[in-house]
Structures are given as structure tokens and as C-alpha cells.
Amino acid sequence: xxxxxxxxxxxxxxxxxxxxxxxxxxxxxxxxxxxxxxxxxxxxxxxxxxxxxxxxxxxxxxxxxxxxxxxxxxxxxxxxxxxxxxxxxxxxxxxxxxxxxxxxxxxxxxxxxxxxxxxxxxxxxxxxxxxxxxxxxxxxxxxxxxxxxxxxxxxxxxxxxxxxxxxxxxxxxxxxxxxxxxxxxxxxxxxxxxxxxxxxxxxxxxxxxxxxxxxxxxxxxxxxxxxxxxxxxxxxxxxxxxxxxxxxxxxxxxxxxxxxxxxxxxxxxxxxxxxxxxxxxxxxxxxxxxxxxxxxxxxxxxxxxxxxxxxxxxxxxxxxxxxxxxxxxxxxxxxxxxxxxxxxxxxxxxxxxxxxxxxxxxxxxxxxxxxxxxxxxxxxxxxxxxxxxxxxxxxxxxxxxxxxxxxxxxxxxxxxxxxxxxxxxxxxxxxxx
Numbered sequence: 001x002x003x004x005x006x007x008x009x010x011x012x013x014x015x016x017x018x019x020x021x022x023x024x025x026x027x028x029x030x031x032x033x034x035x036x037x038x039x040x041x042x043x044x045x046x047x048x049x050x051x052x053x054x055x056x057x058x059x060x061x062x063x064x065x066x067x068x069x070x071x072x073x074x075x076x077x078x079x080x081x082x083x084x085x086x087x088x089x090x091x092x093x094x095x096x097x098x099x100x101x102x103x104x105x106x107x108x109x110x111x112x113x114x115x116x117x118x119x120x121x122x123x124x125x126x127x128x129x130x131x132x133x134x135x136x137x138x139x140x141x142x143x144x145x146x147x148x149x150x151x152x153x154x155x156x157x158x159x160x161x162x163x164x165x166x167x168x169x170x171x172x173x174x175x176x177x178x179x180x181x182x183x184x185x186x187x188x189x190x191x192x193x194x195x196x197x198x199x200x201x202x203x204x205x206x207x208x209x210x211x212x213x214x215x216x217x218x219x220x221x222x223x224x225x226x227x228x229x230x231x232x233x234x235x236x237x238x239x240x241x242x243x244x245x246x247x248x249x250x251x252x253x254x255x256x257x258x259x260x261x262x263x264x265x266x267x268x269x270x271x272x273x274x275x276x277x278x279x280x281x282x283x284x285x286x287x288x289x290x291x292x293x294x295x296x297x298x299x300x301x302x303x304x305x306x307x308x309x310x311x312x313x314x315x316x317x318x319x320x321x322x323x324x325x326x327x328x329x330x331x332x333x334x335x336x337x338x339x340x341x342x343x344x345x346x347x348x349x350x351x352x353x354x355x356x357x358x359x360x361x362x363x364x365x366x367x368x369x370x371x372x373x374x375x376x377x378x379x380x381x382x383x384x385x386x387x388x389x390x391x392x393x394x395x396x397x398x399x400x401x402x403x404x405x406x407x408x409x410x411x412x413x414x415x416x417x418x419x420x421x422x423x424x425x426x427x428x429x430x431x432x433x
Contacts, residue, residue: 005035007042008074011139011163014066019045021078026050031082036074052085061106067113067139068105076102094331104288111285111294113140117147118302119313122157123187125194129156133190133233135181141166142175146208149173158198160190165201166208173208176201186233236313239271245352249322255345257323257338262287267318267353274432275315276359277301278350279401280368284333287324292317297403301365304402304418308425318353320372321346343372354392360432361387362394363425366401385424387431397431399424 004024008016017036024034026048062077070076079098083090090099115137122130134141145159145166158167165176179201184190246266252258265282268291285295293301305312320343326333338346350372354362364370370378373396383398390396400421408414 003033003035004029004043004046005037005041006045006074007037007040009039011038011069012067012142013038014063017066017074017077021081022052023048024078025052025082025085031075031079034075034078036078054081054084055091057091058084061102064106064109065102067109067143069138070105073102073105076105092331107285108289109138109140111289111291111298112136112138113144114299114302115294116140116144118306120144120159123191125158125191127156129158131190131194132157132159133161133179133184134159135162139163142208145173145175158194158202160184160194160201165205167202167205174202174205175208176203176205184233190233236270237272238269239356241356242267242271242353245349245356249349252322252349254348255323255342257321257325257342260326261323263290264322265290265292265319265324266322266349267292267316269316269318270314271357273314273316273357274360275310275428276354276357276362277315277317277365278362278369278373279317279319279365280403281319281321281338282324283335283403284324284326287333292319293402296406297401300402300405304422304425307422308429310425310429316353316357316359318350320350320369322349338368340371343368347372354394358394360395361428362390362396363428364396364398366404369401370398385427395431397424397428399428 006017006020006024008020023045027046028048029046058080062080065073065077076098080090080102083098090096093099116134120132120134122132125131141159141161141164145168148155148157148159149168154170156168156170158165160179162181163178165178167174167176177200179193179197183193246264249264249266252264258264261282265286269276279293279297282292283295283297286292286298292298302312305315321338323346324333325336325338325342327336328334354373362373364373364378367378367380370380370383373390378398380398380400385397385399387395387397400417402421405414405418405421408417
């Protein structure tokens, strides 16, 4: 007997997946009996009767994970719903491989959605309107476009990606075809492609529908009256030696931290970065996703960089320690500060990054980063905010780690400390201008 084939309309067809999931669960179709696909012929959905419920947290998890660039996500999420409606407490099963994978996908989507909002820049067009380009790692265009419409309702914009396009004319949000990334190596080429093929990309286009996951995305830090303007396309030539080092560091066991961690989190950024930012270690989300500063501290840093006029795409950012050090507490992993032997063991990789990059200025965020580079304990309050010579002849600059801002207990102090942090970053930008 042939397996039923569910043909979804597009990669982010949340409504289609939800309707099909409900129909098949009510009809008793087990997960292994369904084939999920994008486009093409699909079979009529079964007409099961009755109702069932799943935890609201599972629905929210699915709404984010469905945007991941993983062809098996529809089957994975159906399996979790199937198990939940059968009475299994899937959200309470610590270490369950299917739940762990779904949460990892949702975290990756959340991080990429934020990354898109901080990296996306717009090119002014006639109208007035703005044209943006971004190549997302996951299918986050629709959710982000809906967020931008809420925040910039009076701003007409079009966003092009290799997967799809989004166009807001001030009244209607439409989604159309994507654009070949090879056709937009720079701003001039992007503008030329838009003038030549823009109407074809947007026609025919479908009207946007809400994705529930947009309600869970962090708000864009820019005030509504400051549209994100600047360079659109920015090629990022990475250093080949650092790519090789990152590959070698995957199996690093120079200290015991590599065994319990999910993966090594190496630095990232262009080979010609004038600014090198060093933090302490990956956090929980960085450990899962595999990229530095994508969790709450990273989002705080992105906001401050934006206000300081620093483009994150032009800096190299890394950590003194490349593995997440934590203590398990129930289903949570609680951060632990690395000790001197662990910092020293991981200095090998940090030195590789520093020697290859040779930045104009190295920004040391927090005590662990400062100790890793200077080889001694550092009092941040006494040494922050001014440049100094490093032992290798380069220049250093000390400031707080952005996670410090997340721990400030009262709002008034938090605002004041955040402004001090932005002031530090502005000074760092001035030093390399």
C-alpha cells in the first residue's frame, strides 16, 4: 500500500502542515506512514473526526522549527505531536533525541532571524522605497518581513533572498520568487537586477499570511524612525588558515570541557577585520547552534554595536574558551566561569586567530577574555575604556561582557551601564577609524 504524500505549498507552509497534521493524527496515521514534500501532487487528507490537544509550548516550538532548513523537520514535528496526543509527556523528557533536535532547530531559527535583522541593510530606491538583500541560513524571510511591517509600517521596502522575496508597498505584504545569489555580488549589481527583473520577481506574488513564530521573535532594536540603511551586499572573504583551524578545533580535547559540550564554537568574521572582539565562552544557545554570540548576550551586543555604528559583518568575534562550561540542573545547563587551566589550554586557538588576523584593535569583553590575552587577573572597572599596548605590539581595549548587562538587577542602573557599554564601543570604533 502506498504511503500518503502530503504536499505542502512552500517551505514555510505552517498552515498546511498544521491542517495535515491534525487530519492524519485524528485518522490514526502513524508517523512512519507519511511522506512530507514541498510542491507536487498530494493526496486528499483523511477525514478523521474528533479532537485532540497538545501543549501550547509544543505548538510554539513547532512554529519556529518549521522554518528550519532541514528537510526532515515536518516528519520530526509530526512525530512529536503524535507522541504528545498519545499522552506521552514529550516536553518533560530530558535527553529525548527528537525533542532535542526540534529545540536545536528552533534555536537556530531564532538566532538566524535575529542575525538577519542585524545584518540586513537597505539600498535607497526612488519612491521613496528601500531594497534589501540577505541570504538566510533558514527560512526566516516571512517572519522577519512581518516584523518589519509592524515596526516600519510607513516604510516601503523589498527584501530579496535566494529563496524568496518580500515586498511591502505600505498596504499589502506580498511574497514572490527569489533571486540567484550569483547575480548580486555588490550593490550596483543588485540595483541593476532589480531594475531589470523586479516586476517579474513580484508577479505573480501571494499575499502574506501570519506565521505564529513572529510573536516569539525579539523586537528589532532600531527606533521606528531610523530605517536600517547602508551597504547591502558585503562579500566576506574568510582566512583559509582560520577555516582549517576551525575544522581542527572540532575534535579538540586540550582540556576536559570538550567532552560534555555539544560542539566547538570557533570565531567568525572576515579576514580583513580591523576589530577583533573576544568574549568569555559560548553560552547554551551558542553551544547548540555552533556560532559565537547568537544568544541573549549576543543579541545585546548586536544592539550595542548598531548604536555605536559598528557593522558586525566587518568584525571578527570569538571567545577565549571555545567550549561551553556548565553544570546540569534538571533540564537546564547553568553557566560556569572557566578556570585558569582551561583558559590557558584554549589559548592555543585564540593565538591562532590573533596571529592570522592581526587586527588594529582587540576588544576584550570581560575578565576571562582580558586574562586570556594579558595572562593576569584584570579589574574591569579600573582598566576599561582606554587603549593600551599588548605584549605583541598590537593595541587592546577592555570593556564589560554584554552578559553583565543582562544581570544588572534594576532598570535605572541597566540603562546607565548599557550607555557606558555603547560609549566604550564608540571609542573602539573611533580608534580604528
